[in-house]
Amino acid sequence: MSTLRKQKIEESIPVETSNRQKIVASVPQKGFFGHPKGLFTLFFTEFWERFSYYGMKAILVYYMYYSVSKGxxxxDQQTALAIASVYGALIYMSGIIGGWVSDRLIGPSKSLFYGGVIIMFGHIALAIPGSMTMFFVSMILIILGTGLLKPNxxxxxxxxxxxNDARRDAGFTIFYMSVNLGAFIAPFIVGTVGMKYNFHLGFGIAAIGMFLALVTYVITRKKNLGLAGTFVHxxxxxxxxxxxxxxxxxxxxxxxxxxxxxxxxGFLTIDRFIALVGILGFVIPTFYFIYMYRSPKTTKEERSHLIAFIPLFIAxxxxxxxxxQGSTILAAFADKRTQLDFAGIHINPSWFQSxxxxxxxVFAPIIGSLWVKLGKxxxxxxxxxxxxLLFAGLSFVIILVPALMGGTGALVNPLWLVLSYFVVVLGELCLSPxxxxxTTKLAPAAFSAQMMSMWLLSNAAAQALNAQIVKFYTPATEMTYFGVIGAAAIGLSVILFALSPKIQTFMKDIR
Structure with a gap:
């Protein structure tokens, strides 16, 4: 799962002006690279939380489909890939619950803490060997905990x-770096231990990471965060x-x-549950859209904005x-179809997640500065x-090249996989930020929070879709699988290029 898109850098519901002033006044405003001291608390809390999450994710698929004799x-591999996709979809859906609990019941700070505790117990459950029951318990706990923590x-x-603080955007940029640092380091530590020694030991290290996040938060929040996160909005x-x-x-x-x-x-099987999540992945955002569009609080111009949002959501x-699929299909590809002895070293397949x-x-500042330089x-x-979309499609087409050159049975040079990850990141930097x-620009004034949830649900819908299509990936269908999906994305990008002037007219003055 991408580390860029996971950051929602707008507050879901504005804090009342008086409360906002009280909160800002209560937070020490100098102390971490010229930013409020609380940035230190949240930076390292998020670093360790992301370390635990991406460490677990780096070995999760392998843990599911490796034989019992290998720990x-x-x-079945296809079922394992589908479960991983369903898990990702439910992670994003659970954010709706976490946001509601925070806004209506206990506030962001307590939601964040309780979410972290639940996540830690989820990793501990994964660290217990040999139990399918504990595996599903861990998934439920991590989904609920992440839903509480991430939106808050x-x-x-x-x-x-x-x-109006000029440091605000820079603060979020620094915070964003904690996400990527945790995500970058985790596969090298958790992935290496989990794959080389024992999966459960790897999950245990992930649990320790979440524990360190909680310790950081509890020890420093009172001194550094003041009243931030304490109001129920x-x-x-x-x-x-x-x-x-x-x-x-x-x-x-x-x-x-x-x-x-x-x-x-025996009515509710894994396959039927996967199908149910696949349906919900599209029903929930459809409901959101209809609800916002038909609301009397939505103006005529805002309805036009919502129509413009539809093709963007589909894209x-x-x-x-x-x-x-970088953490599911390509993870399996790295494990089984890639030459892992390269340049004198043995590559752990989980390392590709870094x-x-x-x-x-490396490239986010370059792309960002490019848009600024181009201006109008x-x-x-x-x-x-x-x-x-074009870059995403090309990233799958790239995987076809070594198979066409060396045959479908030959192991692939790992640089092809590196190139595929690189190209899809270029696409991510064009689309995600x-x-x-x-989304913030096109959102109806009365539904700013719901519109942001709508945007995040595009990822839930994507992973719900993946849960249905990954079952078609087999060694025999590999070429067709990458080719059809890659071509579909490229074709959709061409349609989007052609329709962009029309979409822009529905966006009115927003550019």
Whole structure:
């Protein structure tokens, strides 16, 4: 999963002016590279949290499909790849719950902390050997915990700065570096230990990473964060709490009973659950769109903006579908189809997961400065999305070249895989930051938070889609798989280039 897109750098709900002033006044404003001291707390909290997450993710697919004799669970490879995609989709869907819990019940700071605790227990569950039950328990815990933590840590960061503080963007940039540093280092440590010695030992190291994140947060938050994250922005009244808890409690009991019966009777299988998530991945954003479009709070011009957002959302789903396969399909490709003894060293297949954050750190400033230099001559938002899709499609086409040259049975030079990761990152830098910016610009005033959730759900939809299509990947269909998906992305990019003037008219004055 990409480390750039995972940062939501806008607060979900604005803090009231008076509260904002109180929060900013309570935070020591000098102390970490000229930024508020709280940036230190959040930087290292996020660093260790991302270390734990990407360390776990670097070996998760291998743990699922490796045989029991090799320390894995022995799950069929296609099922393992589908489960990994479903897991990614649910991670993004859970952010909706985490945002609601923060906004209505306990505030960002407590949500962040409780989320971290739940994630840590999820990694501990993964570190327990030989139990399929503990594996699924760990997945549930990590999904719920990440849903609580991820939407709220950026909110806490934003609250430390005055809305007009010139350091604000730079602060988020520094924070963003913590994500990529954690993601870059983790596969070399967790991946090496997990693949070379023991998967569960690797997951244990990931749990330690999350523990260090919590220790950093608990020890330094009171001194460094002041009141940041302590306000519940849109709290439920006591009566609303009672009604809400009753409704949610009843719904949880009903779902638990239905799920138990479905599992015991054999109706709810892994394949059917994967299919269900695939449906939800598209039903939820569709519901969001219709709800916002039909709302009386949405103006005529804002409805035009929403129409312009539809092709961007579809393009985003296609892009993330390819990009997210870097940790599933390409991870399996690195393990089984790549020459791992290269230039005198043996390459651990999990190390390839470090390429994405490495390329982002190196090339994000270059792409960003390019848009600034071009100024008004820079491509429009739809055209940038088109380039993102074009690069994504080419990244899959690149994988076909060594097979065409040396045959489908030969091991592939690892530099081809490096090139594929590099090209898709170029696409990510054209689409992801532009998508975040475009979403804030196109959002109806009454639905700014929901619109950001809509953007993040494009990744959930992409991974829900992947859960359905990765089952078609086999050694026999490898050429067709990469070729069809790569060609589909390139074809969609051509359509987007052609439609970009029309899309721009729906965007009105937004460019």
């Amino acid at each position: 894995g669970l022995g799950i 840590i950026s909110t806490v960061l934003g609250e430390m700065y005055d809305i 849109n709290p439920l009244s006591q009566q609303e709490k009672k009604t809400t808890f009753i409704k949610f409690g009843l719904a949880a009991v009903v779902l638990a009973v239905i799920a138990t019966i479905a599992i015991m009777t 985003s789903v296609m892009f993330w579908s390819i990009q997210e 390429l994405n954050p490495l390329f982002i750190v 001559k820079a491509p429009t938002i739809p055209v940038k999305f088109g380039f993102g 532009v998508g975040l910016s475009a």
